[in-house]
Amino acid sequence: MAEMNTSSGGHHKKGPGVKKGKKQSTRVDLTPMVDLGFLLITFFIFTTTMSQPTAFKLFLPKDAQKPEEQNKVKASGTLTILIGKDGELFYYEGELSQKGDNFKTTTFNGPDNIRDEIVHKKQEVVDHHVHNQECAKIWQQNNGDKNSCLDRDFVVIIKPTKDASYENIVKVLNEMQIDVVKRYALVDIAPIEEQLIKKTEATSVAK
C-alpha cells in the first residue's frame, strides 16, 4: 500500500554545474490515519448513550369546590387500585363491600397481574355497555365511531397509600397508557381501605 518514490524516474537534463538533488515525494500514506479516524468515530458512536428522557404527560382535574360539581362515576364500571409498599397492589371492582370480601391482592408481574385485571374489567364494561344519549354525543365527536364510547363507563381509581413509592405510582399510571384506559383518577385513600390493607398484610405474614 505504501507509496514509494515514483516521481524520480526520469533523468532530467539540468544545466551544467547544477547538482542533481534527489527529489523526495511529499506524499504520505494516509491509510492508517483513515483507519484511526473511523476507529474514533465508531468509538464515539458506541459510547454515546442515546437515552433522552421522555416526558409522561399528566393532566390534573380541577378541584371541585362543591360536592355537586364533582365527577360522578358508575360504581359498576369502576376498578379501584390501591398501591401498597414494595409493589404490593390491591384492587376491588365497583364499591367496596361491607365485609371487604371483594378486596383482592395482586402484583405487577406474575400470574393474575394487574394488567390482566384491568383488561378483564375493561372488557366486562364494554360487554355491558348500553348506548344512550350521552354516548351518542361522544360518537358524534368521533366522526360517528360507535366504538369510541364503549368504555365510557370504565374508570380506574388509583389510591396510593403513604408507603407507595413514586416508581409504583408511575408504573400504575403507565399501565393506564398501556391498556388504553381513558379515564383514571388519582385519589387519596380512605381510612377503611388502609385498615383492610393492614389486615391483609397481617394475614399474609401469618401464613
Added chain:
Amino acid sequence: MARPKLPRKSTTVDMTAMCDVAFLLLAFFILTTKFKPDEAVTINTPSSVASKVAPDKDVVLVSIDKDNKVYLSIEDRDKKLALAEVIKTTKGINLDKDAFASLDIIAVPFNQLAAYVALPKSDRNRVANFPGIPVDTSKGASDELIDWMSMINTAYQGQKMNLLLKGDNISTYPAFAGVLKAFKKNDFLKFQMVTNPQNVPAGTELWAENSAMTKSENSGKK
C-alpha cells in the same frame, strides 16, 4: 503478434479524501454530542411508555429525591430575576438578584433562603446538606411549594413554561401528593413527569394501536 504493452497502473488510491471525510464525521459527532448536564441531585426516574422527548426549554423542574426532599429549579435567568422581584414583594425577603439568578437549584425553605443565596456555588450545589422545600404538611410543616408555584405564576405572567416533575423511584407518595397539591392549588393542571423510555409490551392494547398506526402510515406512503 506481440501484445501492446499496457502501462502498469498503480493500485494505490489517494486516501486524502477519505481521511477528510472520516475526520469531518468525527468532528461532527463530537460537536453535536450534548453532554449530560452535571446534575446537583441524582434521581433515578421510573420508566414509562411515553414516547415524547422531555422538553429542555422554558423548564420549571420540581425534583423529588430519594429522601422525599423537594427541590425546585428554573432554567431561565430572566425568569429568576423576575422571581426574585416577586419574592421581595410577597415574602419581604431581600435577595441579591444576580446571585439568585445564578442558582441552579433551590433547596431550602424560605427562612433560610437569603443565607442559601449568599453561599458560594460549590456549597450550594451540595444539596444533600439542605432540607429541601417543605411540602409534606403531615409533618407539621407548611406547604411552601404552593407559595413558590404561585410566585412562579406571577413571574411568568402567562408566558409559556414547561412544568416538569422528576421523582426518584423510591420516594413515597406523601411528597408526590404534596407536589400535586401545590400544582393544583395554582391551576397548573398540565405537567409532565420525566421518565426513562420503555418499550410497549407486545400484545397489549396500546401495542396493537401503535402497530396499526405504523401500518397505515406505511401503506399511506405507498
